[in-house]
Amino acid sequence: MTSENTLLEEFVQREYAHGFVTDIEADAIAPGLSEDVVRLISSKKNEPEWLLQWRLKAYRHWLTLEEPNWHNVKYPPIDYQASIYYSAPKQRPKLNSLDEVDPILLETYEKLGISLHEQKILANVAVDAVFDSVSIATTYRETLEKHGVIFRPFSEAVHDHPELVKKYLGSVVPYSDNFFASLNSAVFSDGSFCYIPKGVRCPMELSTYFRINAQNTGQFERTLIIAEEGAYVSYLEGCTAPKRDENQLHAAVVELVALDDAQIKYSTVQNWYPGDAEGKGGIYNFVTKRGACRGQNSKISWTQVETGSAITWKYPSVILQGDNSVGEFYSVAVTANHQQADTGTKMIHIGKNTKSTIISKGISAGVGQNNYRGEVKMMKGATNARNFSQCDSLLIGDRCGAHTFPYIEVRNSTAKVEHEASTSKVGEDQIYYLRQRGLSTEDAVNMIVNGFCKEVYDLLPMEFAVEARKLLSVSLEGSVG
Amino acid sequence: MLEIKNLHARTLDIEILRGINLQVAAGEVHAIMGPNGSGKSTLAHVIAGRDDYEVTQGEILYCGQDLLGMEIETRAAEGIFLAYQYPVEIPGVSNKEFLRIAMNSIRKHHGQPSIKRTEFVSLLKENLSRLGMDKSMMDRSVNEGFSGGEKKRNEILQMAMLQPKLAVLDETDSGLDIDALKIVADGVNALRSPERATIVVTHYQRLLDYIVPDKVHVLAGGKIVRSGDKSLALELEDKGYGFLQELALS
Ligand SMILES: Nc1ncnc2c1ncn2[C@@H]1O[C@H](COP(=O)(O)OP(=O)(O)OP(=O)(O)O)[C@@H](O)[C@H]1O
Ligand SMILES: [Mg+2]
Secondary structure (H helix, E strand, O other): OOOHHHHHHHOOOOOOOOOOOOOOOEEEOOOOOOHHHHHHHHHHOOOOHHHHHHHHHHHHHHHOOOOOOOOOOOOOOOOOOOOEOOEEEOOOOOOOOHHHOOHHHHHHHHHOOOOOOHHHOOOOEEEEEEEOOEEEEEOOHHHHHHOOOEEEEHHHHHHHOHHHHHHHOOOOOOOOOOHHHHHHHHHOOEEEEEEEOOOOEOOOEEEEEEEOOOOOEOEOEEEEEEEOOOOEEEEEEEEEOOOOOOEEEEOOEEEEEEOOOOEEEEEEEEOOOOOOOOOOOEEEEEEEEEEEEOOOOOEEEEEEEEOOOOEEEEOOEEEEOOOOOEEEEEEEEEEOOOOEEEEEEEEEEOOOOOEEEEEEEEEEEOOOEEEEEEEEEEOOOOOOOEEEEEEEEEEEOOOOEEEEEEEEEEOOOOOEEEEEEEEEEOOHHHHHHHHHOOOOHHHHHHHHHHHHHHHHHOOOOHHHHHHHHHHHHHHOOOOOO | OEEEEEEEEEOOOOEEEEEEEEEEOOOOEEEEEOOOOOOHHHHHHHHHOOOOOEEEEEEEEEOOEEHHHOOHHHHHHOOEEEEOOOOOOEEEEEHHHHHHHHHHHHHHHOOOOOOOHHHHHHHHHHHHHHOOOOHHHHHOEEOOOOOHHHHHHHHHHHHHHHOOOEEEEEOOOOOOOHHHHHHHHHHHHHOOOOOOEEEEEOOOOOHHHHOOOOEEEEEEOOEEEEEEOHHHHHHHHHHOOHHHHHHHHO
């Protein structure tokens, strides 16, 4: 007699589809971290002096910090001297034409299902592809420039638009913000820069696709998005990495700035390699993402589907500074096998009538551990501010866990905070019911999980929702029966 | 179509079915009655394949095949349908989506292509109106927040859409108002055909006024203690189960 439970436990054996390695010559520096390494990275990128100084300040500050340990994840100490802090495909990309990009790289992205050939790209998505440390191609640049939208690798923006980069870099996530943000500020290699001018509704979805390829290499990219008054942009981020036995570090920083009446919608489908069924390998994803609703009536939404990484440490946040500004966080996080996630959000209400909504769906399978950590702060000036939080956890099998840590601080008596939480299990009776109607156990679990995530899926851009669904079913796919 | 021979089934703790013998031929409707806890639902679940129960003796042949060796979903695809005594809620999954995926799973099993959307919609519409159900129910999550009666109707809707060969209805009449009872009975009668068979589990002879059974069986203490025609149901209503339970114990 097979019980549903053993079936479910077998269920968490997963195949990672993006685990191949691209064999390409890389220009990498020796492992290790020092002021010289910071200088070397900066000089390789031909950076202006002010940026080098900023990096050095970050580096020196980082030396004074200790790795955080308040989160509910476990991992052996990371040897920061063993990692490589810069690796780039050897052939320097000529960004004017995709045809000049190394065909091996293009092939890699094709394999990942991300076509960089503009004519083949799904309608209306401009892609910036970041391979290890550098951005290799940004599509649709010309179309975007006609609208005044600047979308390009960070390293180029530093040269083309230094005034904008200087003004906003570190303005939301200062170099001193936290251990991983400081590290990133010191050694970040590339990333995407995006600027939407006043009154412009960005004519297409913008997307960055991150790929870690090289061994022992940390990826530290920075994304900076600025939406001027009345501007609108929807931004998508995707990520994958090869299967490797050792853990790799990914410590990114994303900063968003929304001015008066501007709106930024930031969606992530994170599918870094999660490690194998025994918990070997996988990406450590320690990411700082924060948006500032600087202007009145501005709005920032984070939507994320997190299925990958061995460890995820991530709290996309919104600082609601402008009056009537709106912050949203919608999240689906899956932990299967030995994956651990400590993720959530912070909503800091400063302005009047600010509103935030948090919907978090955590799914745990195998011996995965899923933690939701959410902080809602209502500051003194946040008159009539509102927050609604809902955290639901779904458990698949008996050996996984879900934990919710809400932190609430209210300093204005007119502000209101509502928090709801629930934990449910994928019921044997549900699976039995669906199988009795003809579905396989896998399809049944997928259906239940998709139903559980529906509220968040409904908010993802169409193509991403499809991808997210597929990803989730792969994540939970297993040798059933 | 269905041949149950000396079926014994148990949970870890107790033996529930203790030697069931039952034969249902294509085209027939059988009613199973019996006191609470006598094993009616257990029998239905063993037919459907629920793995909480271990079959320790006996066999079930379905269309000549060994049923007990088949997976739950294979049985479903081969035409076995159980209308649950307690239908299950699936939050976030719309009834419509669920029905479409269920139909396609079964079609796939038979090597048929997925149903066309338009075909599905018109079939659904037809069945909804026949069962007096509002189409807004189709956008709601499966059984979530449905009243007891609505859940039962929803089971019949699924049956009507999936067109099973052997339907087992476990107390589908409980919790239904009189009108709904007639509608559900119509639903069952609509499926009556020489190729299909139905087993209705019920406590009330009233249902059998609408779904006239070919045979009535009384299950008590895990055994079929009496079989007869429709008049047996009337007799039971008159005398209660007391006298039969004595039979079961002997
Ligand atoms: N999974 C189980 N674990 C333990 N006991 C069970 C289980 N399933 C059924 N039983 C027991 O087996 C007996 C038969 O249950 P069953 O549900 O088949 O009865 P029933 O005839 O359908 O009753 P009712 O008319 O109340 O629906 C009961 O005593 C019940 O408590
Ligand atoms: Mg019962």
